[in-house]
Amino acid sequence: MRRSLAVLCSATTLALAACVNPQVRAAREATEAQAPATTTAVGASARADLRDLQGALVGTATLQQTAHGVLVTADIANLPPGTHAIHFHAVGRCEPPFQTAGGHFNPNARQHGIRNEMGHHAGDLPNIHVPASGTARIDMISRDVSLGTTGNGLLDADGTSLVVHALADDYRTDPSGASGDRIACGVVAR
Numbered sequence: 253m254r255r256s257l258a259v260l261c262s263a264t265t266l267a268l269a270a271c272v273n274p275q276v277r278a279a280r281e282a283t284e285a286q287a288p289a290t291t292t293a294v295g296a297s298a299r300a301d302l303r304d305l306q307g308a309l310v311g312t313a314t315l316q317q318t319a320h321g322v323l324v325t326a327d328i329a330n331l332p333p334g335t336h337a338i339h340f341h342a343v344g345r346c347e348p349p350f351q352t353a354g355g356h357f358n359p360n361a362r363q364h365g366i367r368n369e370m371g372h373h374a375g376d377l378p379n380i381h382v383p384a385s386g387t388a389r390i391d392m393i394s395r396d397v398s399l400g401t402t403g404n405g406l407l408d409a410d411g412t413s414l415v416v417h418a419l420a421d422d423y424r425t426d427p428s429g430a431s432g433d434r435i436a437c438g439v440v441a442r
């Protein structure tokens with residue numbers, strides 16, 4: 253039932269698109285191409301247990317699919333104080349020094365960085381700020397990923413990982429925002 257409704261909606265959208273000017277239509281189509289997969293059920297959840305290079309648990313992240321993207325809630329403990337980059341990486345494997353996680357999750361073949369005109373990777377996220385205690389709770393939402401298994405889905409065939417870096421992301425430098433070593437990693441899993 254939901255699928256037939258979706259088909260009806262896209263037929264209507266196409267009919268409307270025929271009436272608008274080509275530039276507006278191109279912009280709209282580009283936006284739609286990046287939209288989270290509509291087949292992903294709202295309320296679906298996943299998690300990632302972040303471990304450091306010694307294998308110690310330094311954080312747990314809960315991921316929840318909403319109608320507007322994936323809500324990430326993370327409890328961090330015992331990470332070095334300071335500003336750290338955090339990204340979704342392309343492969344669900346976390347073997348120190350975490351190069352096994354691959355580059356940033358990038359299904360749309362963009363460059364890195366939300367301040368890069370050629371960007372950004374779907375896996376890009378805003379920096380996290382860890383206080384002197386090493387403990388923090390972080391809430392963020394990513395409209396660029398879903399908990400689906402294809403396209404922008406974090407649960408694709410080779411999985412994905414949530415990776416924390418030693419340094420801040422400069423939001424611009426391709427391919428990794430000059431964010432330095434990988435200091436914690438967790439596989440995204442249901």
Ligand SMILES: [Cu+2]
Nearest residue numbers: 338339415417
């Ligand atoms: Cu990264």
